[in-house]
Amino acid sequence: MAAQSNAAPIIIKRKKVVGGGGHHGGAWKVAYADFVTAMMAFFMLMWLLNATTEKQRKGIADYFTPTVAINRVSGGGNGSFNGDSTFTDEALPFSGARPAVVARRDTGSEGTDDAETSALKMLESELLGFGGESDVLENEMKHVITKLTDEGLVVELFALPDAPLFDADTGQPTRLLRKLADLLVQTGRSVKNDMAVAAHVQAQPVVAARIKVWDQSTEQAVIMRQLLHDAGLAPGRVQRVTGHADRDPATLDPMDIRNNRIKVIFLR
Structure with missing residues (x-):
């Protein structure tokens, strides 16, 4: 009993830890x-x-x-x-390109413009539909692309390496271009729009003795206008004939034969 009374008391101390204090x-x-x-x-x-x-x-x-x-x-x-x-x-939803027809405020002119656009679209369908009539004509239609713009319906006739539009030696139109001119006049009778003719040619080497791209393109545009009249186009319907030389190439290579092309525009 004496030993137990002399024992030191046991004291337990509890510390309260606060996290993040x-x-x-x-x-x-x-x-x-x-x-x-x-x-x-x-x-x-x-x-x-x-x-x-x-x-x-x-x-x-x-x-x-x-x-x-x-x-x-x-x-x-x-x-x-x-x-x-x-x-x-x-x-209108954005598709990467602006619409071909710009809306107008005047309701009367808007109706006229819509009717003209519909007529040009129908002309485009008729022109592109000719390719299915025969194998020969289908091959010729490979030289034709169309585009409806603010200016009107642009019909582009372009040359290929094995099928030029003009003879390289004489400068005279080939049989291909004559048949395409007949086709344009035949389909163009469905509309009364005035027309414009433009010619583009490929670039010539800078070492050439005489660069004559301006004279060449102007001459080809005049020949195309005459071909249209010979095919039966009404006199006075062509309002503009222009030669653009090599200033607006269709491909990245300005000397590519694909740049030799004729544009016939059915004007609005």
């Missing part, structure tokens, strides 16, 4: 980083507002829009199309 915590660093990021974005926004134009700001806003834009530019009104009709030029 004081300056050892890291939560404030995350909050501070968010604050700095927000301030940086704010100052960048203020800089963009002062350093860009209205058109550039609209482009930036469209870039960061999370949804797919239905129109290329923003309008000034409210609603789904910003005050524009779905059939206006600016509200």
Whole structure:
């Protein structure tokens, strides 16, 4: 009993540990980083507002829009199309190229323009449809491409290495070009549009004694106009005959024979 009374008492001390207490915590660093990021974005926004134009700001806003834009530019009104009709030029879906026909405000002229466009499209379909009538004509149609533009229906007749449009020695039109001229006159009777003729030629070597691309293209355009009249085209229907020399090549190689071509335009 005496030994037990002299034993030292056992004292248990419990320490309460608080995790992340004081300056050892890291939560404030995350909050501070968010604050700095927000301030940086704010100052960048203020800089963009002062350093860009209205058109550039609209482009930036469209870039960061999370949804797919239905129109290329923003309008000034409210609603789904910003005050524009779905059939206006600016509200049409973007396809990489502008429409061939520009919308007009005058309802009377708009109706006339639509009718003319429909007639040119029908002429284009008739012209391209001739290729299925015979094997010979189908081979000739390989030299024809068409394009509907603001100026009108452009019919391009181009040469190939084994089938030129003009004889290299005499400069006279080949049988291929004569048949294509007959085809244009035959199909062109369905419309009353005036026409224009333009000629393009390939570039000549710079070492040539005399560069005559201007004279050559002008002469070929005049010959093509005469071929159209000989095929039965109404007098006075051709309003313009031009030679473009080698200034507007169709391929990357300016000396490619593909650049030898004739354009017949049914004008609006």
